[in-house]
Amino acid sequence: MVLVYISSNNGIAKSVVETITYARKLSNDVVVITTGAASQDDLAQLGKYGASSVKVDRAIVGGDSQQLSRLISSLALSLSADTVLFSHDVIGKAVAPRVSVQLKAGLVSGAIALPEENGSIKVNVFSGKAMGFVHVKSALKIISLLPNSIPAELNGSNCPVEEINGDAGAALIKVISVKRPEGDIPLPEAELVVSAGRGMKGPENWGMIENLASALGAATACSRPVADIGWRPHHEHVGQTGVAIRPNLYIAIGISGAIQHLAGVNGSKVIVVVNTDSEAPFFKAADYGVIGDAFDVIPKLTEAVKKFKSSNN
Amino acid sequence: MKILVCISKAPDTTSKIAFSQGNTVFDENGVQYIVNPYDEWYALVRALEIKETIGGEVTIITVGSANDDAIMRKALAIGADAAVRVDADPKDAYFTASQIADFAKTEGFDLIFTGKETINFNGSQVGGMIAELLDLPFVSLASKLDLKGETIQLEREIAGGVELIEVNIPVVVSCAKGMAEQRIPNMRGIMAARTKPLKVISPTAVEELTSYVSFVTPAAKSTVKIIDASNMDELVRLLHQEAKVI
Numbered sequence: 104m105v106l107v108y109i110s111s112n113n114g115i116a117k118s119v120v121e122t123i124t125y126a127r128k129l130s131n132d133v134v135v136i137t138t139g140a141a142s143q144d145d146l147a148q149l150g151k152y153g154a155s156s157v158k159v160d161r162a163i164v165g166g167d168s169q170q171l172s173r174l175i176s177s178l179a180l181s182l183s184a185d186t187v188l189f190s191h192d193v194i195g196k197a198v199a200p201r202v203s204v205q206l207k208a209g210l211v212s213g214a215i216a217l218p219e220e221n222g223s224i225k226v227n228v229f230s231g232k233a234m235g236f237v238h239v240k241s242a243l244k245i246i247s248l249l250p251n252s253i254p255a256e257l258n259g260s261n262c263p264v265e266e267i268n269g270d271a272g273a274a275l276i277k278v279i280s281v282k283r284p285e286g287d288i289p290l291p292e293a294e295l296v297v298s299a300g301r302g303m304k305g306p307e308n309w310g311m312i313e314n315l316a317s318a319l320g321a322a323t324a325c326s327r328p329v330a331d332i333g334w335r336p337h338h339e340h341v342g343q344t345g346v347a348i349r350p351n352l353y354i355a356i357g358i359s360g361a362i363q364h365l366a367g368v369n370g371s372k373v374i375v376v377v378n379t380d381s382e383a384p385f386f387k388a389a390d391y392g393v394i395g396d397a398f399d400v401i402p403k404l405t406e407a408v409k410k411f412k413s414s415n416n
Numbered sequence: 417m418k419i420l421v422c423i424s425k426a427p428d429t430t431s432k433i434a435f436s437q438g439n440t441v442f443d444e445n446g447v448q449y450i451v452n453p454y455d456e457w458y459a460l461v462r463a464l465e466i467k468e469t470i471g472g473e474v475t476i477i478t479v480g481s482a483n484d485d486a487i488m489r490k491a492l493a494i495g496a497d498a499a500v501r502v503d504a505d506p507k508d509a510y511f512t513a514s515q516i517a518d519f520a521k522t523e524g525f526d527l528i529f530t531g532k533e534t535i536n537f538n539g540s541q542v543g544g545m546i547a548e549l550l551d552l553p554f555v556s557l558a559s560k561l562d563l564k565g566e567t568i569q570l571e572r573e574i575a576g577g578v579e580l581i582e583v584n585i586p587v588v589v590s591c592a593k594g595m596a597e598q599r600i601p602n603m604r605g606i607m608a609a610r611t612k613p614l615k616v617i618s619p620t621a622v623e624e625l626t627s628y629v630s631f632v633t634p635a636a637k638s639t640v641k642i643i644d645a646s647n648m649d650e651l652v653r654l655l656h657q658e659a660k661v662i
């Protein structure tokens with residue numbers, strides 16, 4: 104059976120249902136363990152994606168990796184799980200390595216596909232410049248799934264939800280506050296991303312980038328120099344030394360396409376490049392290209408998207 | 417404050433990535449190794465800043481071969497005080513973390529820093545494993561760290577937001593962008609690094625838990641379709657009908 108840990112503090116995120124979908128493809132017996140504030144109704148809905156049952160421990164409020172790992176490891180043992188699954192997000196990155204040590208079970212971090220026939224699991228390596236197949240030597244496997252790697256699928260109906268007290272001990276890490284930007288789509292989970300680089304000349308010109316993103320319902324991203332000069336926040340920096348993303352659509356505006364930038368985005372399914380320079384290296388990695396001035400092209404593209412959206416509704 | 421910074425080598429970011437022996441081994445031909453950027457820019461520099469403010473000692477550690485002494489000297493030139501190399505091939509994250517934890521367990525470090533991940537294997541595993549092996553709290557992906565006596569305050573990015581947290585030392589922290597700014601070593605640092613201690617120790621016997629079976633490189637894109645800059649309706653149509661992404 105597969106034990107899945109999800110955080111439900113922010114409701115049921117897309118990565119949560121992807122993780123449960125993945126688990127269901129590994130086994131018919133999927134037990135979800137969660138901490139957080141999601142309602143019993145919301146948690147019961149996880150059955151629709153393949154959960155057989157959900158256990159929720161309300162005593163753990165933050166993301167303390169010692170508490171969470173104790174809770175998860177002891178459940179994995181008592182349920183005789185053969186796989187423990189996480190989402191490869193900030194919590195998964197903190198907790199999965201501890202569970203791996205506690206259970207002496209190999210960890211595959213950032214899985215992007217279901218296991219191959221030989222049991223190995225595909226992950227991104229070299230920041231997306233290549234993929235590797237990881238073999239786990241232990242019988243019990245720990246996997247953390249990269250967001251946006253498999254589409255969520257409906258597969259069942261509501262499942263039972265049980266409140267438990269996992270006795271995970273006290274938290275040594277105290278959460279003081281959480282700042283949450285309103286309405287933003289978290290970049291690693293976004294299916295559509297509008298990204299811009301130094302070609303935008305200055306931060307005052309990002310209005311048109313945001314307009315295009317909001318017309319599409321996309322998240323915004325940027326190249327490294329743009330974050331380094333402070334035109335955009337650091338969490339928007341994508342690439343080899345920033346966030347690696349694999350959205351369905353990546354629109355790169357005024358970005359040259361340096362190797363370090365491409366590393367973080369070339370897992371995108373479709374890439375559109377807008378650049379004044381027809382020789383920009385990014386065109387070699389693109390599916391669709393527009394040779395033109397962003398200041399002229401982007402407002403037109405935004406209008407075209409709006410027109411399409413209104414005629415399609 | 418006694419600080420341990422875990423250092424990994426990584427191929428220079430401009431390296432072309434290729435594999436040999438039937439796609440089972442990373443082809444190191446012509447590859448230049450650097451200090452993994454997250455380890456250098458954020459973990460090491462933040463450790464040095466703390467030492468400069470309140471005093472202490474910054475030790476760096478890597479698990480690797482004599483070839484890695486060059487990147488250790490680079491980290492010493494940036495300002496670390498002493499280096500330790502566990503003389504072994506870093507087979508997987510569990511093996512590597514076990515070696516570092518084994519060294520650290522009797523040294524009494526107040527802070528143990530790693531980078532967020534390496535840019536070659538991107539696992540984000542070693543820090544959390546060291547913390548578990550030493551039974552210490554672990555903060556993943558911290559973008560800011562402030563010392564308040566025995567307590568440290570950290571910020572980290574969580575799904576769509578920023579969390580402010582507090583924890584007592586000793587603690588293990590993985591360091592992400594925002595923690596510090598890259599430093600370029602100067603001539604004096606480079607000279608001083610030559611005589612700083614670089615201790616080589618033998619590994620302890622640990623079985624790895626994972627291995628790489630093989631590698632692939634992404635399929636090349638077919639040629640780009642150029643759309644006229646004055647015809648954005650056409651681009652939208654293609655994205656909808658052909659690419660089916662909107």
Ligand SMILES: Cc1cc2nc3c(=O)[nH]c(=O)nc-3n(C[C@H](O)[C@H](O)[C@H](O)COP(=O)(O)OP(=O)(O)OC[C@H]3O[C@@H](n4cnc5c(N)ncnc54)[C@H](O)[C@@H]3O)c2cc1C
Binds near residue numbers: 360361
């Ligand atoms: C160790 C290391 C790590 C790195 N990691 C990363 C990383 O993670 N992510 C990353 O992005 N970079 C990274 N870089 C930097 C990378 O090498 C490039 O310098 C960077 O990506 C360039 O950013 P850019 O494309 O925005 O700017 P530029 O290279 O300056 O390109 C600007 C582009 O905009 C175009 N342009 C100009 N005006 C217009 C206009 N009006 N309309 C349309 N197009 C226009 C230009 O033709 C040009 O192609 C790293 C570098 C190093 C050394």
